[in-house]
Amino acid sequence: MQNNNSTIKLLSSETLSDSWGELNKVKFEYQLKDGTIQEQTREVYNRGNGAVILLYNTTKKTVILTRQLRIPTWFNGNTDGMMIEACAGMLDDKNPEECIRIEAEEETGYTLSKVEKVMEVYMSPGSVTEILYFFVAAYADTMKTSEGGGAENEQEDIEVLEIPFEEAKAMITNGKIKDAKTIILLQYAQIHGLV
Incomplete structure (x- = not known):
């Protein structure tokens, strides 16, 4: 293209x-x-385009993130290869909203009633064609319909994390969160007072 x-x-x-x-x-x-x-x-x-979402709870002041192996980071000094990130996935011929609803349910176990697209970002424009569609969505405990953890047929082994928003922000500063899409969404949440 x-x-x-x-x-x-x-x-x-x-x-x-x-x-x-x-x-x-x-x-x-x-x-x-x-x-x-x-x-x-x-x-x-x-590698195709993708979508990412930050699930936030205004009442509990928490966000849902995931933890999973990202082998390229291991090659560049990330000792265990694990990354804490916002839920994301490839579009695979789906529209971004449809994709992110499916990914959120597969990875986090939350069935979302409403998602909001907030931006589109080229994540590495010097070498990668990918546009990432960014979403946010409020979640409640009643929306938890499964354990999440990812799709078995995609060899995913995803840990679902519910983290206080202030702690998630601190994890950017202390280096526990190094994923660009997640940092962007956490900063978006802070700027727009979502949590």
């Missing part, structure tokens, strides 16, 4: 890997502000 921007001309695209996502080596021409043409080569990873 590409955009028809007159300042960019795709010269070639070579597939380097087509497993979980597609990694391409692309060569293109780019017209600079002064009108000169520059040829560049980059690697572009297309």
Whole structure:
């Protein structure tokens, strides 16, 4: 998928890997502000788009987060490879709202009555095509319809965490939460007084 921007001309695209996502080596021409043409080569990873949600409880002043293995972080110094994050998943040809409702139920066990889309974010625009759709939703104990923990057929082993909002914010500062999407949503919750 590409955009028809007159300042960019795709010269070639070579597939380097087509497993979980597609990694391409692309060569293109780019017209600079002064009108000169520059040829560049980059690697572009297309893994699809995703959605993420922060579940919050105004009365209890808590949020629902998950803890699971993220093996790429282990390769970059995260000793046990575990990450604390907001619930998220790939769209897989679903619309973002449908996707996040399904993911929330699979991962956290909460069946949500209302979700609110708050933004769209390119998470790593220098190399990854993915747009992540950000949602928030109020939750109550009565919405807990299963244990959660993820889909077995997706090899997920997810721990569901109910954390006081103030503690979750402190976990950003002390390094226990290092996931960008989660930090963005926690900051959104604070700015907008959700919790």
